[in-house]
Amino acid sequence: MTAKIKPTQGAPAARIIGVGGYRPHRVVPNEEILKHIESSDEWIRSRSGIATRHWAGPDETVVEMTLAAAGKALADSGTTAEEIDAVIIATVSHFKQTPAVATEIAYRLGTGKAAAFDISAACAGFGYGLAIAKSLIVEGSATRALVVGVERLSDLTDLTDRSTAFLFADGAGAVVVGPTDEPGIGPTVWGSEGDKSDVITQTEPWDRYRDEHLERFPALRQEGQAVFRWAVFEMAKVARQALTASGLTPEDLDVFIPHQANMRIIDSMVKTLKLPDHVAVARDVESTGNTSAASIPLAMERMLATGQAKSGDTALVIGFGAGLVYAATVVTLP
Amino acid sequence: MATAENVLEGLADIVNEIAGIPTEDVQLDKSFTDDLDVDSLSMVEVVVAAEERFDVKIPDDDVKGLKTVGDAVDYILKHQS
Numbered sequence: 001m002t003a004k005i006k007p008t009q010g011a012p013a014a015r016i017i018g019v020g021g022y023r024p025h026r027v028v029p030n031e032e033i034l035k036h037i038e039s040s041d042e043w044i045r046s047r048s049g050i051a052t053r054h055w056a057g058p059d060e061t062v063v064e065m066t067l068a069a070a071g072k073a074l075a076d077s078g079t080t081a082e083e084i085d086a087v088i089i090a091t092v093s094h095f096k097q098t099p100a101v102a103t104e105i106a107y108r109l110g111t112g113k114a115a116a117f118d119i120s121a122a123c124a125g126f127g128y129g130l131a132i133a134k135s136l137i138v139e140g141s142a143t144r145a146l147v148v149g150v151e152r153l154s155d156l157t158d159l160t161d162r163s164t165a166f167l168f169a170d171g172a173g174a175v176v177v178g179p180t181d182e183p184g185i186g187p188t189v190w191g192s193e194g195d196k197s198d199v200i201t202q203t204e205p206w207d208r209y210r211d212e213h214l215e216r217f218p219a220l221r222q223e224g225q226a227v228f229r230w231a232v233f234e235m236a237k238v239a240r241q242a243l244t245a246s247g248l249t250p251e252d253l254d255v256f257i258p259h260q261a262n263m264r265i266i267d268s269m270v271k272t273l274k275l276p277d278h279v280a281v282a283r284d285v286e287s288t289g290n291t292s293a294a295s296i297p298l299a300m301e302r303m304l305a306t307g308q309a310k311s312g313d314t315a316l317v318i319g320f321g322a323g324l325v326y327a328a329t330v331v332t333l334p
Numbered sequence: 335m336a337t338a339e340n341v342l343e344g345l346a347d348i349v350n351e352i353a354g355i356p357t358e359d360v361q362l363d364k365s366f367t368d369d370l371d372v373d374s375l376s377m378v379e380v381v382v383a384a385e386e387r388f389d390v391k392i393p394d395d396d397v398k399g400l401k402t403v404g405d406a407v408d409y410i411l412k413h414q415s
Contacts, residue, residue, distance in 0.1 A: 046373070047375065225375070229394065
């Protein structure tokens with residue numbers, strides 16, 4: 001017999017109600033990167049737009065950075081930890097595979113028995129997490145969710161690789177997603193292209209590191225030109241689809257927050273998308289570097305803090321990275 | 335079908351627009367990186383613009399082989415549909 005299952009009742013819609021970021025104390029200028037590679041400050045700036053980045057110290061763990069960012073997001077949203085019933089952590093640089101780091105974070109924050117899990121979607125991790133959080137709230141499985149992108153990519157950086165040593169950085173960006181009557185998070189246009197899995201990847205799997213006693217800890221590698229082409233031209237199409245899915249045009253936007261991968265990608269995307277001049281563009285990569293899953297909430301927090309964007313603004317966010325994976329959506333800023 | 339001259343002219347326009355190089359400097363024997371100062375990322379933009387303009391596909395693996403303007407002109411003429 002097929003018993004009738006009671007349908008769940010969620011909120012009419014969801015939106016981001018608070019944002020918080022944490023950048024490690026140590027600021028690393030290009031001069032420090034140049035100790036290990038044959039390059040120049042001018043070369044690094046012209047290829048990436050990065051002048052400085054933050055690298056975490058021993059005490060600035062994935063957990064500690066997350067707690068700092070999450071605390072700010074909770075305060076910003078006027079939410080208590082007890083009100084959070086789902087904790088979603090997007091990261092590729094937490095090195096203990098199980099249990100999920102989200103469970104420790106939920107416990108340390110004091111959320112009680114919130115559902116807690118990690119997701120692995122690289123630089124699209126924040127967008128994936130946001131889509132999941134919204135679905136949980138609208139479906140009725142959660143009322144308030146914490147979504148965090150957090151990375152310690154300096155641990156996965158080959159300091160002698162002149163094409164990536166200057167790119168990667170550390171930090172955490174968090175948002176609280178809550179119920180609302182009017183949609184504050186649009187449909188997510190997301191996907192994966194596994195045929196391009198070798199374009200950005202960790203050099204070696206962990207078991208090879210164990211079995212063959214590799215001297216060098218695994219690092220991130222990427223094919224710069226292939227990534228650039230995909231990010232600029234294919235992701236511009238995805239960004240347009242996300243706008244259309246939300247029933248909007250570029251004219252409706254106030255803010256554009258692409259994943260902070262590289263200033264050249266950001267500049268070319270803006271050009272390809274033909275965004276109107278009134279749209280404020282996140283360029284946090286210059287002083288924060290590429291923090292993968294953390295980059296969009298970090299940039300969002302900084303734009304709001306510096307007045308480049310304001311609460312209620314309409315922002316297009318798009319994450320893209322190793323997989324290859326991507327996620328784009330339109331959000332109302334908290 | 336475009337001639338070598340058409341392709342060179344079109345490429346010169348593209349390189350001018352993307353990298354700000356005067357069109358008259360874009361000659362067959364010039365190296366994109368060494369002579370024209372087109373870096374690896376700008377080269378991708380040049381390639382994508384050329385794909386659209388000349389209705390040709392230039393995969394990532396083939397981009398590395400396009401050292402000079404002449405290489406690109408030959409490639410486009412050979413692969414044009």
